[in-house]
Amino acid sequence: MKIQNLLVMFIVISVTGVGAFFSMALAADPENCLMCHKYPFIGRIGEDGLKRNYHVDEHLFLNSLHGKVECRGCHTYIKKFPHDPVTEPVNCANECHIKPPFAEKNFSHQKIIDVFNTSDHAKNADDSPLMKESKPDCKYCHLNPLYKKADEKNIDYDKTLDRCLNCHMKKGVTRAYLHMTHRLRHKTSRSSQEIVSLCARNCHGNAPLMEKLGVTGRNLEVVETYKESIHGKMTTLGSEKAADCISCHASSLIHDIYKKDNPKSSIHEDNLQATCRNCHAKINEHFVKIAVHPRIKVPHHPVLFVISNLMLRAILYGTVFGLMGLLFLETYRRKKDGIHMKLKAGSSWRIQDKGK
Amino acid sequence: MTAAIEKIAGSGQSAKAVPDDYFTYVAGVGSIPRDIYKHVKSNPLGDMPRYSAHIVIQHILIFTTFIALSASGIPLHYSDAFWAPHVIWIFGGIDTAQVIHRIAAYIMIGASVYHVLTIAGGTIKKIVKKEFDIRRTQVPLPKDLFDLIHDVNYFLGRVPYRPRMEKFMYKQKLHYLAILWGSFVLIFAGLALLYPEYVALLWPFDPSFVQDLARIMHADEAIMALIVVALWHLSNVHLLPGRFPAQWTVFTGKITREHQLEEHFLEYVRNLAEIPEEREYMRSLLAELGYAEKEGEPT
Numbered sequence: 001m002k003i004q005n006l007l008v009m010f011i012v013i014s015v016t017g018v019g020a021f022f023s024m025a026l027a028a029d030p031e032n033c034l035m036c037h038k039y040p041f042i043g044r045i046g047e048d049g050l051k052r053n054y055h056v057d058e059h060l061f062l063n064s065l066h067g068k069v070e071c072r073g074c075h076t077y078i079k080k081f082p083h084d085p086v087t088e089p090v091n092c093a094n095e096c097h098i099k100p101p102f103a104e105k106n107f108s109h110q111k112i113i114d115v116f117n118t119s120d121h122a123k124n125a126d127d128s129p130l131m132k133e134s135k136p137d138c139k140y141c142h143l144n145p146l147y148k149k150a151d152e153k154n155i156d157y158d159k160t161l162d163r164c165l166n167c168h169m170k171k172g173v174t175r176a177y178l179h180m181t182h183r184l185r186h187k188t189s190r191s192s193q194e195i196v197s198l199c200a201r202n203c204h205g206n207a208p209l210m211e212k213l214g215v216t217g218r219n220l221e222v223v224e225t226y227k228e229s230i231h232g233k234m235t236t237l238g239s240e241k242a243a244d245c246i247s248c249h250a251s252s253l254i255h256d257i258y259k260k261d262n263p264k265s266s267i268h269e270d271n272l273q274a275t276c277r278n279c280h281a282k283i284n285e286h287f288v289k290i291a292v293h294p295r296i297k298v299p300h301h302p303v304l305f306v307i308s309n310l311m312l313r314a315i316l317y318g319t320v321f322g323l324m325g326l327l328f329l330e331t332y333r334r335k336k337d338g339i340h341m342k343l344k345a346g347s348s349w350r351i352q353d354k355g356k
Numbered sequence: 357m358t359a360a361i362e363k364i365a366g367s368g369q370s371a372k373a374v375p376d377d378y379f380t381y382v383a384g385v386g387s388i389p390r391d392i393y394k395h396v397k398s399n400p401l402g403d404m405p406r407y408s409a410h411i412v413i414q415h416i417l418i419f420t421t422f423i424a425l426s427a428s429g430i431p432l433h434y435s436d437a438f439w440a441p442h443v444i445w446i447f448g449g450i451d452t453a454q455v456i457h458r459i460a461a462y463i464m465i466g467a468s469v470y471h472v473l474t475i476a477g478g479t480i481k482k483i484v485k486k487e488f489d490i491r492r493t494q495v496p497l498p499k500d501l502f503d504l505i506h507d508v509n510y511f512l513g514r515v516p517y518r519p520r521m522e523k524f525m526y527k528q529k530l531h532y533l534a535i536l537w538g539s540f541v542l543i544f545a546g547l548a549l550l551y552p553e554y555v556a557l558l559w560p561f562d563p564s565f566v567q568d569l570a571r572i573m574h575a576d577e578a579i580m581a582l583i584v585v586a587l588w589h590l591s592n593v594h595l596l597p598g599r600f601p602a603q604w605t606v607f608t609g610k611i612t613r614e615h616q617l618e619e620h621f622l623e624y625v626r627n628l629a630e631i632p633e634e635r636e637y638m639r640s641l642l643a644e645l646g647y648a649e650k651e652g653e654p655t
Binding site: 295 | 397
């Protein structure tokens with residue numbers, strides 16, 4: 001064979017070989033659903049005219065929180081191949097066929113879903129259609145994010161875990177330890193900023209929608225007033241310590257959000273002290289009367305309104321313009337009188353040069 | 357008197373505008389004309405004593421904590437502004453900025469207490485030694501108002517020279533009182549924000565009102581203090597003609613002769629009584645300028 005042909009064959013085979021190596025299925029997909037679903041444009045136009053895309057990016061999915069769950073672990077309604085058109089959504093309460101460490105049963109989100117279904121965000125039978133549409137489902141908040149490996153730089157876990165490694169495997173024990181310390185340090189996976197944005201974006205910060213759903217009065221301004229409070233300002237600037245929505249409105253279950261007048265609510269007046277005490281150690285019954293959603297910019301209280309909008313403004317502008325006016329007048333006259341900017345050769349007044 | 361009229365006419369002002377108090381007679385020195393400050397020689401670092409070492413230290417403490425407090429506090433108030441996250445980044449995040457703000461606040465409270473003790477102690481000492489003179493203090497007096505009116509008339513060109521003012525003229529008194537009031541409000545509002553549970557015990561009738569008031573007052577006073585300091589105070593000590601590039605008095609404790617004569621004339625007269633070298637200097641300067649003392653002839 002000619003040398004050029006050999007060369008071409010070599011290149012083709014090696015590229016294909018390397019490509020084949022890298023295109024090996026990486027996600028938990030023993031039934032090879034990705035055979036079709038790996039294509040970016042797989043989809044259809046439904047009966048309602050909406051385009052639906054059925055692409056699954058396997059690299060993203062592998063690195064997500066659910067990366068180890070096989071396709072039919074959630075899409076349990078798929079019974080044959082090729083499968084029938086899908087008519088039902090995934091039920092997040094399904095069992096996952098994965099047993100967490102130290103557990104006796106397979107993992108399931110059922111417990112949290114039960115909590116959610118008794119909360120005020122759960123859809124009730126007697127809700128209006130708009131209300132049903134506005135209330136969030138699991139996927140509104142939980143978007144299967146990428147799994148961020150905890151990177152706790154300050155923990156010398158090599159030393160700490162030395163004894164554990166006598167019996168346990170290093171990888172498992174390190175992962176478990178990192179997970180627990182990370183969870184202990186951060187109250188939520190999402191930052192406070194993300195949580196505020198999630199609650200505010202299409203719902204609680206959308207005043208017209210809230211009004212249509214029957215929200216009245218000060219409850220229409222919750223996002224605005226939160227952002228005027230110290231907690232809001234700190235979370236806007238990226239604080240991890242300050243209270244975000246779920247710090248006060250939910251317990252550690254996170255999904256148990258109730259209205260203020262419900263005795264189960266963390267912001268019910270009987271429960272407020274316990275809620276505040278999560279961050280503020282020394283409090284009393286007067287502390288909880290302080291407004292967490294204060295109206296500062298345009299206060300309702302008449303005395304505060306007069307003070308902030310009239311008195312303080314008048315004092316500020318009066319003082320600043322008065323003082324600056326005096327300054328300009330003074331400088332104008334003194335310059336006219338013969339002063340110069342800098343004290344040079346012993347004097348700022350150049351009248352002394354004239355005599356020379 | 358004729359010499360005086362000639363001198364004034366030479367500087368472009370009408371002769372008939374010479375009032376009787378153009379000269380200030382000081383025994384043992386001579387008749388000092390009002391515009392003598394244009395003729396003196398000054399050391400930029402200062403000639404006459406003005407501030408004690410305590411005041412110099414307090415000023416350094418106050419201005420460093422002021423910068424730290426306003427830099428860590430203003431981005432919190434204007435948390436939506438585009439520059440706020442960047443300023444907070446300089447502090448290493450909002451949680452660190454919070455700690456810095458509180459530490460600087462405590463240092464500022466300490467400096468304020470130090471100042472109160474200095475002033476109280478100094479005053480008591482002077483009263484005991486029977487040297488206390490209220491005109492040399494920051495206490496506002498009716499004279500300050502008259503001085504202000506006179507000075508504004510001078511700025512508008514309606515009188516030919518500035519008033520004879522005391523050690524602390526209306527400018528310093530206004531600024532000092534503004535700081536007194538501002539610090540008072542900022543410290544107490546700040547403490548209310550820091551210890552809401554204790555403040556709520558002091559005023560349990562409406563804790564929400566007290567906290568909202570504290571929030572508003574703290575922010576507003578801080579902004580006003582920042583604007584007044586940045587525009588008014590910094591202009592006065594850095595940008596005003598004769599002070600540029602900086603007035604060194606606050607670090608050296610001494611004020612320049614020309615500044616003392618122009619704006620604190622009555623204090624200068626006291627300096628003449630207290631400092632023999634100054635008397636000598638002024639006497640020889642007056643002789644040089646042709647205002648030699650005539651025995652027993654005050655004007």
